[in-house]
Amino acid sequence: MDYESIKKIYALYSDVYDVIFKRFFYPRIRSAIQSMEIHPGDRILDIGVGTGLSLPLYPRHCKVVGIDLSMDMLEQAQKKVERLGLSHITLMAMDAMNLFFNDNSFDKVFISHVVSVVPDPVRTLEEAKRVCKRQGDIVIVNHFQSENRWFAKIEEFLNPICKRIGWRSDISLKGILEASGLRVERNYKLKKIDLWRIVFATNDK
Ligand SMILES: C[S@@+](CC[C@H](N)C(=O)[O-])C[C@H]1O[C@@H](n2cnc3c(N)ncnc32)[C@H](O)[C@@H]1O
Numbered sequence: 001m002d003y004e005s006i007k008k009i010y011a012l013y014s015d016v017y018d019v020i021f022k023r024f025f026y027p028r029i030r031s032a033i034q035s036m037e038i039h040p041g042d043r044i045l046d047i048g049v050g051t052g053l054s055l056p057l058y059p060r061h062c063k064v065v066g067i068d069l070s071m072d073m074l075e076q077a078q079k080k081v082e083r084l085g086l087s088h089i090t091l092m093a094m095d096a097m098n099l100f101f102n103d104n105s106f107d108k109v110f111i112s113h114v115v116s117v118v119p120d121p122v123r124t125l126e127e128a129k130r131v132c133k134r135q136g137d138i139v140i141v142n143h144f145q146s147e148n149r150w151f152a153k154i155e156e157f158l159n160p161i162c163k164r165i166g167w168r169s170d171i172s173l174k175g176i177l178e179a180s181g182l183r184v185e186r187n188y189k190l191k192k193i194d195l196w197r198i199v200f201a202t203n204d205k
Contacts, residue, residue: 001163002119003095007070009166010050014072017051026053028141028190029112032198033057036139042107045131047096047124048114052077060088065106067094097123101131108132109203112141113196115176116167125180132203138182140199144173173197 001009013020033054038044040061046054049066050073058064066089068074074091081089094100096111096118109128115121128138146152155169162169177184182201189197 001117001166001168003069006117006119006166010070011072013166014051014070014076017073017076018053022053025113025141025196028196028198029054030057031190032112032139032141032200033110035198035200036108036110036137038062038108043105045099045101045106045109045128047109047111047128048117049074049077049091050113052080052091054110054112055080055086055089056084058086058089060086062088064089065101066091067096067099069093069095097127099127099131103130104133105131106133106136108137108139110139113143113167115140115142116169116171121171121176122179125176125182129180129182129203129205134203134205136203138201138203140201141196142171142173142199143167143169143195144197145170173199177201 038059042062044058044062044064046064046066049068052066055077066077071093074093077091081091096114097120109132111128118124132138145155159168159170183204184199184201186200187197
């Protein structure tokens with residue numbers, strides 16, 4: 001998807017995103033963040049933070065920067081920050097594929113339900129690696145194309161419809177991991193049959 005389509009679609013979602021998606025997305029976001037072993041003073045980057053479903057889950061002893069392309073989604077996230085007094089969290093408008101941060105700025109990077117939305121997932125993961133410290137954690141929550149070839153065909157068939165509603169259904173986990181050179185530590189589903197995966201990777205650079 002191109003930038004303008006992403007901005008238009010997520011502007012439309014911003015007011016209703018939590019009502020529609022929280023029940024599907026929140027359990028994996030919670031599981032991932034609770035497993036991240038966040039230490040006091042850790043600096044965390046949340047790429048494509050959206051309306052900030054993840055934000056109340058970060059412990060107050062770390063510093064979090066949430067970035068997103070969509071001002072409308074960020075406005076919702078900012079409301080959460082203010083309502084909940086999350087003073088350890090900063091939000092910024094930024095493109096995941098061109099991060100303004102210096103190399104090695106963060107201990108951990110979290111990317112949930114974003115890899116299949118950005119125009120270039122591999123470029124996004126390369127940027128995540130660049131700004132994450134060596135041996136830091138890069139944690140991805142996303143839908144990936146099924147390894148079963150029949151389901152994969154269905155997902156390819158559905159891809160044009162999915163793109164119209166804001167994401168792609170044909171992203172191969174193996175493909176993006178190979179292209180970005182991330183080393184996977186853990187890769188699991190919350191339930192036996194689940195559309196989304198949680199991937200813990202280490203940044204070897
Ligand atoms: C499905 S939402 C996920 C939001 C949140 N991470 C969650 O799990 O609920 C995808 C988000 O990615 C953002 N996004 C898409 N492309 C982006 C880009 N190039 N740079 C930054 N954010 C982007 C969208 O604006 C949207 O807020």
